[in-house]
Amino acid sequence: MADSSLSALPIDERFKPIQKLKEVWKNSIENPEEFWADQAKQLDWYKTWDNVLEWKDRHARWYIGGVLNASYNCLDRHVKTWRRNKVAYIWEGEPGDKRVITYASLYRDVNRFASVLKDLGVGKGTFVALYMPMIPELPIAMLACARLGAPFTQVYSGFSIGALAERASHTEAEVIVTADGVWRRGKVIDLKGIVNKAVTQCPKVRNIITVERTKHGVEMAEGRDIWYHEAMKAATERYVEPEPVEADHILYVLYTSGTTAKPKGPQVCTGGYLTYTCSTLKWAFDVKEEDVWWCFADIGWVTGHSYIVFAPLALGLTSVMYEGAPEYPDPGRTWRMIEEKGVTKFYTSPTLLRLLIKYGDEWPAKSNLDSLEILGTVGEPINPEVWRWYYKVIGKERCPISDTWWQTETGGFMISSAPGIELVPLKAGSATFPLPGIDPAVVDEHGVLLPEGEKGYLVIRKPWPGMLMTLYKDDERYQDYYWNRYPNAKEDLFYTGDYAVQDNEGYFWLLGRSDDVLKVAGHRLGTIELEDVLVSHPAVAEASVVGRKDEIKGEVPVCCVVLKVGIEPTPSLNEELRLHVRSVIGPIATPAAIHFVRNMPKTRSGKIMRRVIKSIVDGEALGDITTLEDPSAVEEVKRTVEAFRALYG
Numbered sequence: 001m002a003d004s005s006l007s008a009l010p011i012d013e014r015f016k017p018i019q020k021l022k023e024v025w026k027n028s029i030e031n032p033e034e035f036w037a038d039q040a041k042q043l044d045w046y047k048t049w050d051n052v053l054e055w056k057d058r059h060a061r062w063y064i065g066g067v068l069n070a071s072y073n074c075l076d077r078h079v080k081t082w083r084r085n086k087v088a089y090i091w092e093g094e095p096g097d098k099r100v101i102t103y104a105s106l107y108r109d110v111n112r113f114a115s116v117l118k119d120l121g122v123g124k125g126t127f128v129a130l131y132m133p134m135i136p137e138l139p140i141a142m143l144a145c146a147r148l149g150a151p152f153t154q155v156y157s158g159f160s161i162g163a164l165a166e167r168a169s170h171t172e173a174e175v176i177v178t179a180d181g182v183w184r185r186g187k188v189i190d191l192k193g194i195v196n197k198a199v200t201q202c203p204k205v206r207n208i209i210t211v212e213r214t215k216h217g218v219e220m221a222e223g224r225d226i227w228y229h230e231a232m233k234a235a236t237e238r239y240v241e242p243e244p245v246e247a248d249h250i251l252y253v254l255y256t257s258g259t260t261a262k263p264k265g266p267q268v269c270t271g272g273y274l275t276y277t278c279s280t281l282k283w284a285f286d287v288k289e290e291d292v293w294w295c296f297a298d299i300g301w302v303t304g305h306s307y308i309v310f311a312p313l314a315l316g317l318t319s320v321m322y323e324g325a326p327e328y329p330d331p332g333r334t335w336r337m338i339e340e341k342g343v344t345k346f347y348t349s350p351t352l353l354r355l356l357i358k359y360g361d362e363w364p365a366k367s368n369l370d371s372l373e374i375l376g377t378v379g380e381p382i383n384p385e386v387w388r389w390y391y392k393v394i395g396k397e398r399c400p401i402s403d404t405w406w407q408t409e410t411g412g413f414m415i416s417s418a419p420g421i422e423l424v425p426l427k428a429g430s431a432t433f434p435l436p437g438i439d440p441a442v443v444d445e446h447g448v449l450l451p452e453g454e455k456g457y458l459v460i461r462k463p464w465p466g467m468l469m470t471l472y473k474d475d476e477r478y479q480d481y482y483w484n485r486y487p488n489a490k491e492d493l494f495y496t497g498d499y500a501v502q503d504n505e506g507y508f509w510l511l512g513r514s515d516d517v518l519k520v521a522g523h524r525l526g527t528i529e530l531e532d533v534l535v536s537h538p539a540v541a542e543a544s545v546v547g548r549k550d551e552i553k554g555e556v557p558v559c560c561v562v563l564k565v566g567i568e569p570t571p572s573l574n575e576e577l578r579l580h581v582r583s584v585i586g587p588i589a590t591p592a593a594i595h596f597v598r599n600m601p602k603t604r605s606g607k608i609m610r611r612v613i614k615s616i617v618d619g620e621a622l623g624d625i626t627t628l629e630d631p632s633a634v635e636e637v638k639r640t641v642e643a644f645r646a647l648y649g
């Protein structure tokens, strides 16, 4: 691992030695029930719990006996106070249209939409599927479902027909809420057309409610299809009583990819999840009443569920929400929005940062970013180079970075710096320490604890309130995947699927999925490790490394590299990069090939699709590429790899 200590940077002097964080954490681990009971008091409960935690057969039930409603906590309790006229969302559409939504107007629309759903027979326990872009009607729909006690399952709007059909039918959703379309890089994506096709495979769906966004003309089926704006006008009730639900009532099921082809559906509870997301947002971002919070993610993923919708609203914050692409119509869009809206806390993915880095520092330099106080990242390990860029160029060396490690399954942040408790010295590329109540460890393949400095599997040793209750309709897989990995371990260990190492100061370094590892002549190499090295080269904007089957060594690393704008791909640069990797990691890591490409194949959420590159490199079928952002990127990698193969075999 590269030396990533920040000691050379001036902010270091401002950090105190770690003290308070350690105390809070120790207390949370020694007295978990007392600790989590205290945290739950930030919510409004119709009835408080009898027991904080029941832990049985690897299922956690939090706040047993407690009764609450998530929509009430996100809305009603605010509109009773001065926050009634506080802004909940500052929304911007990709074409530049703007909406400012107060808590009062959100409350009004959620109530009306709850009435619409109720009239369609939706009630406690009825599943609703949401297939919606980043428009305000999405949080409205989520909160309306929660108000009725109706669990929802949201399908990211970048997914296609099969994924939507699979998720909607697995949950037996009776209603789908969608939009006619969405704007993406100036083009309309026809969502309703996809729903129309998917729904033929979902016999339980009775109605489809469509928000008019792009007005491009869609097919509506008589009797089944309803326009959102017409339904809202005709809503029979202006106020719908929130359904009091048990703390462990399902709030949502959010499907995520696993190690098998079939997605798994973490099932999330109401009371524990809401408590946990609120606490973690306060700890990791020190959120305050006057903040302008921008979680630049898609609500279709867990990041948006937790930190665009539920936690910020339950805490009464003002959030920015944006419909489109970060570099549209030009690479200054994101930075301009930060200035225009006065964003104080900005949270996004390393991929988005890498994308914007590619265009050069002159773009952020055009905007005044002085409002920023804390920056954050999520979703993948952040390369130290990118971290430093974020810290220097965006944060101007005055904004700490919260690198938050967590998963769909965990509900909220797990390992992250916690400036809301105490600022600790940061290290570029380390998520730092566990948050209160979280007890992670690094173990070997038998579940035996590893010493500091040794890379192993990240596991979590205690239940926490945001954790999944089970996998929806698949408890066996829940047990097998998360809990049965280490049958001989002394205690229950929650398997995360990630590699990690704890350094000699206790900092956690997340090293990527353990399923993305290469075995080169028997040696383990993290694809991320190699990518870090490549990105540390001044010519490289982005890199992706996969293993290619090799008759002698088993696997050899093959790299796809996107160069920074203005840098020419040449054979000598190619050789220079090979030597760079060789010299930083060692001969074993020397890439067998480096392919220069202009774009990486990415999902529409911006993650590089290594699996696709790997299939091309291995000369195999591509499999499912429905989530691909730009099919021409795949063609480019194919052409490049094939040309290489023709030359070198």
Ligand code: PRX
Pocket (backbone or CB within 6 Å): 256, 302, 303, 377, 378, 379, 380, 381, 382, 403, 404, 405, 406, 407, 408, 409, 431, 496, 497, 498, 510, 511, 512, 513
């Ligand atoms: O590999 C870890 C990576 O993302 C995985 C979880 O993905 P998902 O369920 O889609 O949730 C993403 C948003 C929470 C993890 O197993 N990951 C997430 N955050 C980080 C990370 N890897 C390194 N550093 C992070 N901060």
